[in-house]
Amino acid sequence: MNITFGTDGWRGLLDSEFNEQSVSLVAQAFSDYSTSVTAHPSIVIGYDGRRNSKLFAELFASVLEGNGITYFLSDRVIPTPIVSYYVNAKQLNFGVMITASHNPPEYNGIKFKASYGGPFFTEETHKVEALIGRTAVKKAINKLKTTDLSLIYKDHLETIVDFKKIAQSKLSVVVDSMSGAGGTMLQDLLSRYGININTIYGTPNDNFSGRLAEPIEKNLLPLRQELQRNKYSLGVATDGDADRLGVMLDNGNWLSSQETILLLADFLKNNKEIAGDIIKTSSVTNLLEVNFSSSECNVHDVQVGFKYICEKMIETNAAFGAEES
Template identity: 30%
Template sequence: MNTIISQWITRDPDPKTQQELKGLIDAGNEAELQARFSGRLEFGTAGLRGVVGAGPNRMNRLVIQETATGLGQYLLSQIEEADHRGVVIGYDGRLDSKQFAQDAAAALTAMGIKVYLTSKVAATPLVAFGVKQLGTAAGIVVTASHNPPEYNGFKVYWENGAQIIAPHDSGIAAEIDKAAVQPLHLMDLEQAEHQGLLAWLGDDFYQAYLDTQLANPLLQNHHQPEAVSIAYTAMHGVGADMAETMLNRVGFEHVYSVAAQREPDGTFPTVNFPNPEEAGAMDLVIAEAKKHNATLACANDPDADRFAVAVRDLHGEYKMLTGDQVGILFGHYLLNVASGSNENLVGTTIVSSSLLEKIAQAHQANFYQTLTGFKWLTNVAMQKQTDTSQFLFAYEEALGYTVGSKVWDKDGLTALVAFAQMTAELAAKGQSIWSQLESIYRQHGFYLNAQRSIALMPDSPAIGSILRASPPARIAGIDIVQTDDLQTAQRTFSGSLATKPAESIDLPTSDVLIYHLENGARVVVRPSGTEPKVKCYYEVVEQMLEDESYEEAKQRAEAQMAALISEHQASL
């Protein structure tokens, strides 16, 4: 172990992390050293993400340089003229992000690969946009999105502008392993610029994103925007300048940014957890909305690829919409906006609300479903597109949305604009977000979704194996009529549907079980990929009665949900 640590310190270009390791050695902190050197941060379809610190199992300059070198070698072996096409690199406002981005650029340019490096912080969707706009072989964003301040990450886009999927993840990982045991070569960025290997992306690039997105026909709905007021927070991230500019350019004159959270700050001083889904994270923007009596209280997460919104209800209180509710509203709205065009392909994930499929059917549109993660939503969309069915919209319940195909990843900035325009159109008709939701529920049923996690002991047997060995026949007293096993790619039927023959499932294999109940409810069980716990996703559906209010239907659905969760969790 001592030899490995000494070798690491010798390779480490950062005096700060060198001293960090020496301090651990001097203190005899064997447990911490073991944690740092017991393995290496695993590179996967989400790239890298981890706590910043010294050692191969942390995010640091050496890990970044090795990772960029491995990526570069893979690109050169897989993509013709990858060196000339180059790689676009952007970074968020976290404390180490700019340095990590420059380290990645130094490694790639030393290999003769051209780099387009943003001249300042950039929202994640700008880099996804840049891959296609500049025609690069790949893209890198240094970001940990909405993780706590001690984290950072290295996210990779392929030449199609979408996040990498297999087999590229394992191919890149293999090259990183090689780079970790070989001498590293880096090029000074001034020298790279002088040799034409480094181009800085300045205001023209940011403007190109704005111009392209605001020319999108899906963002041309200009119904009295001046009548809608918006409180906004960038949550100490990088979204404020772009968000405010976009809203202003499409006519929203009353936008009030939370000053304390407007500028990038990697310490995230005003939130415990910079994730709009977390309790308390939206407090300041809701307070700002109350101060101005704003129609909407909106947020982007720190890298501006997610969007969250609270809407004033009939009592004047601001209530958060769930990711599924926003996705359902978007699906209904965008299919109407695109009516008559060939943009009619919409999709979501296996754990998001199944209501989007019903909305698509009502619009005679095409619907697709994928595993969790935007990497699947966009890569599959590209495969599903035809001349008569172009991609329109996709979402996942974790506040991720993409509107149109200019960015093949979730984009919280265009989602913000589209939601504001939808709100303005409804207001011009004397309607609201809540009345629109109620109208959708009255047509299709009241869909309620929830998620719970169960912590497991590290040595617990795989829950999927247990459930497959003894398949349940009922959940919460309701018959299971359909079971989708994504590990075997088989759909089987039981109960009242027992006579139906089994079907194959066209999804990548994954340790996921989906149970459909007789009453329309659904339970999804999947193990966490990163922690010893099992994640359960629940959906209940209640038909709204003719004389029933939104609140009454919601209470009925919530009661059914509480019973479903309680009994299912107890059974596990």
């Protein structure tokens, strides 16, 4: 069976490529890799709302348990950033997310997270890949235990975001979760502070309600229509596993990813005054360098792929990183 990992994990067509057999093989290879680099690994597992994502997450957990590995399996559909935060905050060794991100619904996949919360580096991915099929799959038959992974993440957001100030601004927001893993999470959080927020397509389903769950302008007609029908300050859309963002203005006009990156850079560097360099892929606007490069802030270009951004961020202790997609 040919299983090849890309820049952010492995994905394949459901049934023909991504199925119980192939996921079991990858889970066993990941178990072998984990126990080869640390004596007692601990791993968090999350999943999105695609077809059989929960089943595959449970299968992965059963293989980990069969190999004597401690795991924390999500009790619900969650965004990928929760897995990234949880593995780092709880000082675990690795994270696993069952998702094909923004790809069409006939796909599913797996993302691996390292102890720092970011994606595996290329050499580590190759090590897992090389172990596929080397040993027999071991599965536990015990009932799997689950954990609410979202609580610690929500608590963390409340320490870094001034929701009271947002409420004072009288900002009104509509969120298009694109029937993905973001669900009503933003609405649940912001509404606690009296912020006017509404969610469309907030229930995850396995075909994303007939759309591609990629938050780019051509896929966001429902969000544009909602903004034009009602008086919102802002529209925000998230992709299938809620780790990508798209933004529309109050009149339904699209805010490009390049413009969004510049706004975020301005906020983080000039408002929050976060020290450190900026990492970007080559496709991201050079205005980052024009506006923010200084003796205290270098702007670095890396090849496309978030794992390359992550690698450079760790190397330079950067303030933030950005890619166009």
